[in-house]
Amino acid sequence: MIRKILDQFSRFFIGGLFIFSGLIKLNDPVGTEIKMHEYFEVFTNDFGSFFKIFIPYALEIGFIMVVLEIVLGVAVLINYRMKITTWVLFLLLLFFTFLTFYSAYFNKVTDCGCFGDAIKLTPWQSFTKDVILMVFVLHLLWHHKRYEPVLRTREGHAVVLATTGLCIFLGVYAVRHLPFIDFRAYKIRNNIPEQMKPQEQPIIEYVFEKDGKEVASQTFLTEGYTYKSSRVLNADKAVAKITDFSVTSAEGEDVTQQTFTGAKLLIIMYDVKKASTENITDIVNLTKSLEGKVDMMILTSSPADVIDAFRHQHQLAVPYFFTDATVLKTIVRSNPGLTLWVDGTVKGMWHHNDTPDAADVLTLITQ
Numbered sequence: 001m002i003r004k005i006l007d008q009f010s011r012f013f014i015g016g017l018f019i020f021s022g023l024i025k026l027n028d029p030v031g032t033e034i035k036m037h038e039y040f041e042v043f044t045n046d047f048g049s050f051f052k053i054f055i056p057y058a059l060e061i062g063f064i065m066v067v068l069e070i071v072l073g074v075a076v077l078i079n080y081r082m083k084i085t086t087w088v089l090f091l092l093l094l095f096f097t098f099l100t101f102y103s104a105y106f107n108k109v110t111d112c113g114c115f116g117d118a119i120k121l122t123p124w125q126s127f128t129k130d131v132i133l134m135v136f137v138l139h140l141l142w143h144h145k146r147y148e149p150v151l152r153t154r155e156g157h158a159v160v161l162a163t164t165g166l167c168i169f170l171g172v173y174a175v176r177h178l179p180f181i182d183f184r185a186y187k188i189r190n191n192i193p194e195q196m197k198p199q200e201q202p203i204i205e206y207v208f209e210k211d212g213k214e215v216a217s218q219t220f221l222t223e224g225y226t227y228k229s230s231r232v233l234n235a236d237k238a239v240a241k242i243t244d245f246s247v248t249s250a251e252g253e254d255v256t257q258q259t260f261t262g263a264k265l266l267i268i269m270y271d272v273k274k275a276s277t278e279n280i281t282d283i284v285n286l287t288k289s290l291e292g293k294v295d296m297m298i299l300t301s302s303p304a305d306v307i308d309a310f311r312h313q314h315q316l317a318v319p320y321f322f323t324d325a326t327v328l329k330t331i332v333r334s335n336p337g338l339t340l341w342v343d344g345t346v347k348g349m350w351h352h353n354d355t356p357d358a359a360d361v362l363t364l365i366t367q
Contacts, residue, residue: 007146010136011076014089017133018073022167024116025066028179029171030333031116032062034326035109039099042108059175067167068092074163080156082144089137097134100127117183177351178333185241186331191345193260195242202238206230247297248322250304255321260344263365265296267318268337270328272302272310275335280314282355283336287318289358294365301325340364 025032036058043051054061072092075085096114103109104123114126121129140147149156174180182188185195208215208225215225232238247256259266267283269275287296298320300307307320332339332349340348340361347364350356 010139015073015076022070024118026171029175033059036062078150079147082147086141086144097130188346193344198240199237203233264341266339267298268332269300270325272306279352299323
């Protein structure tokens with residue numbers, strides 16, 4: 001009885017968690033690309049320049065891993081070819097465990113991206129999660145012969161192929177447009193200045209020692225007590241969700257507050273050299289239609305001469321300002337992308353493939 005329960009729990013726990021984790025990342029493949037890019041840069045610096053060749057393919061590599069994660073989860077749930085399925089699961093999780101351990105021990109990547117922007121885990125939490133998963137994956141691997149296929153061979157093939165095809169379609173759509181569900185602090189309806197403030201003041205718990213016993217208190221005790229350690233009880237709410245947003249003019253002036261005043265259409269290009277020009281004409285036409293009606297700003301991390309050349313080449317008569325590249329990638333998963341802020345509240349966000357009409361922008365401003 002216990003063996004049967006453990007067999008089924010392992011199957012549903014691993015299958016369900018892999019599908020859940022994969023779907024969150026499939027919702028935002030560009031976010032996974034950013035995380036893979038970060039890992040490859042770390043490996044390039046720590047292990048050698050060999051890993052540099054993977055950086056340009058971070059999107060494709062991350063995409064394949066996400067699709068594989070979901071397909072493996074489905075395969076486990078239907079007991080599809082359990083020998084090969086569990087071996088691939090084991091090897092994939094072994095790779096993830098190495099990544100999370102390396103990140104935690106050497107403090108290289110502070111967020112593994114295991115659950116995208118939906119659930120943030122510390123490096124050690126991520127590693128612990130992978131170790132727990134490994135226990136159940138090893139159970140599946142060791143006892144794979146006990147798992148009889150839920151479906152006949154042809155039906156199993158069809159489910160796995162259909163899952164793969166659907167994942168590829170959804171992932172490509174998310175890349176060419178925007179995430180279906182936005183978990184970021186810059187999502188529509190969020191007020192950015194509010195996101196830059198902590199929700200609560202930090203509540204600190206101090207740990208002291210007295211007469212050989214530990215005593216916890218939210219006030220600092222002195223007489224007769226020896227201080228041992230402290231921690232923030234509400235750490236998740238005591239730190240602002242946005243801590244690194246700032247905008248600087250070409251002259252070096254901090255103009256961050258200007259982006260929170262009135263209606264601002266922000267054209268986001270974290271790297272002008274990598275910016276797609278596929279729909280740049282639509283963006284230029286939009287700016288011409290909105291001239292004199294809405295303040296517009298280009299936010300970029302590219303050098304002034306590069307952005308000047310780009311503006312001249314495409315006749316994009318919009319002033320530019322500088323912002324950190326990582327922040328710009330977080331604001332909108334498109335290069336170029338557009339976002340409309342009204343008094344600091346995000347009213348709209350568009351991939352360059354979905355550049356809006358001027359009427360749509362003006363309507364959003366009045367809503």
